[in-house]
Each structure stands twice: as structure tokens, then as C-alpha cells.
Amino acid sequence: MSGRLVAQELTADAFRPFGEVIEPDNASEIQLINGGSTTRFHDIAPVELGGGRALISIFRGKPFELPLKVEMLERHPLGSQAFVPLQGRPFLVVVAPDEDGRPGAPVAFLCDGSKGVSYAAGTWHHPLIALEEASDFLVVDRGGEGVNYEEAFFDEPYSLESSAR
Template identity: 50%
Template sequence: MNPATATAADLVTLRVEPLTRAAFAPFGDVIEAAAAASHYAINAGTTTRFHDLAAIDTSREGGRPVLSLFRAQPRELPFTVTMLERHPLGSQAFVPLSQRPYLVVVAEDPAAVPRAFLARDGQGVNYRPGTWHYPLLALEQTSDFLVIDRAGPGNNCDEVELSAAYRIVAAAI
């Protein structure tokens, strides 16, 4: 089947799951205060540091960490997923700067049925190197994300068209 010409009858509907550390573990880290390896007071007790929230991995083949801002336009539901991408040489972390929900779509490989997660206020994600995922899916309004990923030599973005098309009907859980 050609995903670009799929009819509604051809589409597989993905169930949207809550984004939890346990459910997302095969793909990377959920970035939230509850995921901290430790937390402690700093700055004379006026600030709490939630430490070591994600395994940032950017040093493969001479890479270095780079900090960027992504401004994502909102997507309308229902939405059809027909492709995935991965970054084999480094992790990629997304930390929302707004309090809006967004969707995270990941798969073990391009032949597997993807999983869709709803990220709530205060939740970011860090994809492990090589994790297949759909690009950023903001909901409701234009949303900014702080992104930590890899810069450097080598091809660090693979894209693949899926053999099936997957539909996300609603983000409500």
C-alpha cells in the first residue's frame, strides 16, 4: 500500500497513551522532575535542582551537543503518520517551553506499529540514538521547544516512508 494514497479504510488508528517513564523506556527518557536521579537545594535554598534527567549522547563520530529552539506549528487531528526518522549518531531531547500538550510517536523499527504518547505539561522526551520517531507534533497552538541534540560530521538523520499509514484521531486519553 502506498501511504500517500491510503483511504480511510486503509489507515490503522493509533491509540494515544499517557507518556510515562515505564511505557517510554524502550525509546529513551521522559524528562520531568519525577525522573531526577536526585534532587537537592542550591542557591542558598532558593532553588531545587532536579539532577540527571536524561542520558544525553552526542559524542559519536566527533559530534558535540548543540542547544536549539524549535518553534512547532500545531497539527490538526485526525493526523496521518506515513514516515519516521531517526538520528543514529546522537540522542535528541525536546523540552517544551509552553504548558501545552504535544504528541510523541515512536517505533521500535519502521516495520513495527508505532506508539503514540500524549506529553503533558512539564514533560519532555529524550530519544536514544537510533530511535525511530515522527517529527515534532505540537497541538493546540504554536509551541516552542528547547532541543538538545548532536552537531558534527556524518549523516545523523535517516528518514523512511512507512509501508502502512497510521491515523491519530484524538489526543484525549
């Protein structure tokens, strides 16, 4: 194994090098709309399309058990990719900085299910890691022409052994 990963709490500041946390506190502005019956938390995370079009999908993630072997990461160089949990269940996020076209040392975050994440275009990340039971996520990402998927395998896997819970 390459090393041990322990998930830290997902916060907007800690996650910012990789994208945005999707939560009301991350809004650029807050407005009352619809005659005051609705609060709009505006512009929480950019949607990067790189010349493509926005896709809205639902992903259903099967739960993983820890420890989890983190052997590979993927990225989408042409557009961002947002994951918003629909059932309030916890999930893990593993991301890494780019180092000359390959993922660097990964960082893990525990999301309690009350917020989502938006990976910036080109951010290395692990595929969806649901916990406890199968979980649905609203996903916004890019569709269109061009190669928007890359994956890279670590020489030695990392062990995601525990979380911040």
C-alpha cells in the same frame, strides 16, 4: 491505512524503551544548591553525542489537527534528541521500535506540556507534533560530522485519530 493509533498518557515507564521523559520525578538524584534557594533535579536524561557536540535550539512547531496521517518516521543514529515544551502546551509523540533498520509498529503518547522527552540515539520518531497552537520547544541534540538523520516511510500510513485527553 495500516492501522489506528490512539495516544496514551506519557509516563516514564511506558516511554523508557524509546528514551527518557524529562520531568523532575525522573531525576537520578535531587539536591539543594545555591545556598538552598534552588532544587537541582540531577541527570534526568542522558545526552548522547556520538563524538559530536551538543546543540541547543528552539523549534517552533505549527499545530496539527487530528486525525493525522502518520506516513513516516525519522531517527538520529549518532545522538539523542530532547524536546522540552516552553509554553506548557500539549503535544503528541509517536515512536516505534527498530525492526532490522526500519520502524516497527508505532506507539503514540500524549504529553500535557508539563514534561518533555529525550529520544535515545537511533529511536524512530515522528517529527514534532504540536497541538492547539504554534508552540516553542527547547531542543538539545547532536551537531558534528557524520550522517545523523534517516527517514523511513510506511507502506500504508497509520491514522492518529484521537488522544488520551
